[in-house]
Amino acid sequence: MLTNKYRSTFYIGVTNNLKIRLEQHKDNLETGNKTFASKYSLEFLVYYEKFVWIQEAISREKELKKWRREKKIELIKDFNPKLEFLNYHFDSI
Template sequence: MKQSYVYILKCSDESYYVGVTSDLTNRLFKHNTGFYPTCYTFNKRPLELVFYAEFTDITLAIEKEKQIKKWSRAKKEALINGDYDSLVNLAKKNFE
């Protein structure tokens, strides 16, 4: 079964980019060399891989990528730092 990856890149402007690929090494090379001139990361190089997760089902990987893209910066950073206990609390909204 082919591996897929959800990854988070930290950009030079301190923002995060979330993506999905079946070839992580090649995708990182393309991001860092500016292969995709219309990509969000093109003008935000150099890039640093700060998180990735492996999946055996590309459909699940795509779902997780879409989910993480919607997360707040704080929640993404908790994931990056392996602070899984904080993820639930960071999902709660403050309606005050």
């Protein structure tokens, strides 16, 4: 899950390479590409899950997108209590 510097909006997506995908989101912000993530300046990673099978990842993405904001924040805080930006912690990902 990505958020902006104010942690006010969240974006959920699936990728097979998180580092590259985060770079793409940042590039979209810098080049002005009109995406949901760039519109709301969503570039900071606060939550992630790993899956072996893409079908499981897509299923989980769909599930999370249906959740209310409060439930998403609770999930994030269980994983990342301070809602820290995890973009530069790839050694643990």
